[in-house]
Amino acid sequence: MTPAGGHWSAPHHPTPVHATIRVPGSKSHTARALVLAALANAPTTIRGALDSRDTTLMARALTSLGAGVERDGDVWRVAPLDPAAMEPTTVECGLAGTVMRFVAALAATGACPIRFTGDEAALARPMGPLLDALSSMGVRVEYEGDAGHLPFTVTGPARVPASATVRVDASASSQFLSALLLASPLLADPLRIEADGNVVSMPHVRLTVEAMRERGLDVTDAGPGRWLVRPGRAAGESVDIEPDLTNAGVFLAAAHLTGGTVRIPDWPRATAQAGDAWRDLFTRLGARLRWVEGALELTGPGVGTYDGLDIDMSDHGELVPTLAAVLLHARTPSHLRGIAHLRGHETDRLAALVDQIHALGGGAREKADGLVIIPTPLHGAALEARQDHRLATFAALVALVVPGVQLDDVGATSKTLPGFTRLWEMCVSGHRGT
Incomplete structure (x- = not known):
């Protein structure tokens, strides 16, 4: 055997x-579909979802923030969460970069402390650029160990800065950009997101933007490494995973x-x-x-x-x-x-x-x-x-x-x-x- x-x-x-x-199914597609479903204006059905450790951790993380996730094989049904109703909790990230990054940005739109931890090997994965960007939006970030790494706690709510712009260094991971893009429609005002320096894994950012637009969110290309995201809720609908x-x-x-x-x-x-x-x-x-x-x-x-x-x-x-x-x-x-x-x-x-x-x-x-x-x-x-x-x-x-x-x-x-x-x-x- x-x-x-x-x-x-x-x-x-x-x-x-x-x-x-x-x-x-694609892990990247499934992770983005789950996050957008949690932010939607109505329940979403995801067909062909990948059932793996990373996607299971994502589903559990979103559930801990108030979303509802039901699975039937590769068909997952997601009820959206309400950021205003988030309660203090701990999110277990495992080794999943999508969880520690996408969900951290999402959690920062609420107004209560959300703690993030993960596997021992995850403590070495970089988080600093994303958390610095969230800090510039008024989010309190508290580290339990080395700054810029798990474990940490974020307490929102995030707000659009006076400049209406947030900058992030995405030279270590494109997920920092994707995290900000995915969470920004929940903000009260439009947000301009700008990448500092070279962006690695740019196709993953394009995948994020494409997924957001397919769900009816307003994301405008504002120049190389720049996007303008307007407030809104993703459309609750059926999504097929490649x-x-x-x-x-x-x-x-x-x-x-x-x-x-x-x-x-x-x-x-x-x-x-x-x-x-x-x-x-x-x-x-x-x-x-x-x-x-x-x-x-x-x-x-x-x-x-x-x-x-x-x-x-x-x-x-x-x-x-x-x-x-x-x-x-x-x-x-x-x-x-x-x-x-x-x-x-x-x-x-x-x-x-x-x-x-x-x-x-x-x-x-x-x-x-x-x-x-x-x-x-x-x-x-x-x-x-x-x-x-x-x-x-x-x-x-x-x-x-x-x-x-x-x-x-x-x-x-x-x-x-x-x-x-x-x-x-x-x-x-x-x-x-x-």
Whole structure:
């Protein structure tokens, strides 16, 4: 039996993988849909919602603030909350950046103390820029440990500053911007939000703005890195969640590495998801992609048949661990730039990837803003998830074409892709159902 968590001998399958894999709903879409449903003017039905640790924590957090959430499989029904009726509570964030950031901004629109805490590893995740922005809006922020990190308490209500503008440094996480955007319609007056410096993972901000506009909220582009949000309540309606394209990349990569063919049903032709960048990335790496019966199909070239990449990944940092597993088998070195912010994810992803690649006998080194990968012959190794779902799926990909790879905690995948081991075995065994 495949373990739900714990030690895992990852499947080795160097021959071509041929499968059709239906990927669960997008974590990013589900998180935003839940927050907007909690802020709506009427109940909302969310179809295709991802049921994972992160989204469960989001639902519990919103419930603790006064929303109602009922689940029936992947259909979730949400009754909106009233910020004026919030009561003091503690929000458990786990390792979910969306919870600690989106819900903190939402909680700041109420008038009572809301405490935020999380897993031990979450205490290292950056929160300072968002909390500084909330402080500039009159919110009281009290830290229990290091400033700018969990645990902390916010006490609102947030108010639009006299300048009608709030600035936030989003160079460490685009979620700081998304948090302010999502909460600002609850304010009494229009708010201009401005990003200081470079914004990483910009597609996630565009996803937030698109989701808000689809629900009838008034968000105006006011120039590069600037938005004007007017007061209002989101429309309560039925929302359909797209498949998680970032997670889908792992299954496409299986075909890429083995020279097989994998189909992902319901891949949207147009989407704001950052994971849609896989289509361009795999094409650049020699894969053939086409649309077949509403699915995206990738046929891979196999290991050692494609050149590496020199590419800015600042907009697509979530894709880096999976991309790194593919680039280990390129013919030439790769340089992934613009990803210094990955040091502040579930773990320091740059250091962790270098460590795991070295354990496999591969060549890699950190740069100030990224990662250099130097393809060399690899061997089996015991790899560490470090509580990071992306490192766990990195190990699964490596194991396909490198024998003897073991992972200490495959359960880390439950953060965004519960049932990963079942889906992975379906992929490796040639599942063709839909």
